[in-house]
Amino acid sequence: MLRAYLLLCSSLFAVSAIAATEIYPNQIWLLIDTKAKKIEVKKGDNTVETLESIAIGRGGAGFKTHRGDNITPHGEYHIGWIGDKSMFRRFFGLTYPSVEDAEKALEKGVINEVAYNRIIHAHQLNQIPPQDTPLGGQIGIHGLGSADARVHEVFDWTHGCIALTNSQIDHLSQLVDTGTLVKIK
Secondary structure (H helix, E strand, C coil): CHHHHHHHHHHHHHHHHHHHCCCCCCCEEEEEECCCCEEEEEECCEEEEEEECCECECCCEECCCCCCCCCEECEEEEEEEEEEEECCEEEEEECCCCHHHHHHHHHHCCCCHHHHHHHHHHHHCCCCCCCCCCCCCCCEEECCCCCCHHHHHHCCCECCCEECCHHHHHHHCCCCCCCCEEEEC
16 A cells, blocks of 8 residues: 555656656757767757767666666756766766656665655655665766776776766866756667
8 A cells, every 4th residue: 555655656756857857948958878879968959069989887778777787777867966076087966766767666676665765755855866775876977087098989888877088078067067957868
């Protein structure tokens, strides 16, 4: 009974969260294409810039099943925080796990109701969701820092993040801020 109630409440919340991510004509947002390995900087429906040759998680992209699976998650997130002193030059932390990630994980038995409720509660309060659940955390967009650029050019190397060159992350930092919508497909 409690589980059905929680799913109903989160479904109602998910509907309102979807409405909150509606694209406005002058709104900058990011579309990350994990197959084409690029980030499209969008303004409304128009692409204003494309950043090519990104790297993603060593495990590919899709549904993250657990911390350490090296998968870049598909879904809709926002930039929740910006780390300017990251070892990867800059780090744009995403609001992963999302409500949808939590719902799937609860259904599959990846997380329990306590972890699920913590994630939902954080999103309801427009806070960064907990980063310490079995789904993992610290997913974001970052640069190379002092990492070897040749490795970046050859294969996907992150633990689930999206990596750019240092010059690309510096440029992106002029276009985005906390709250920017990020869709990963």
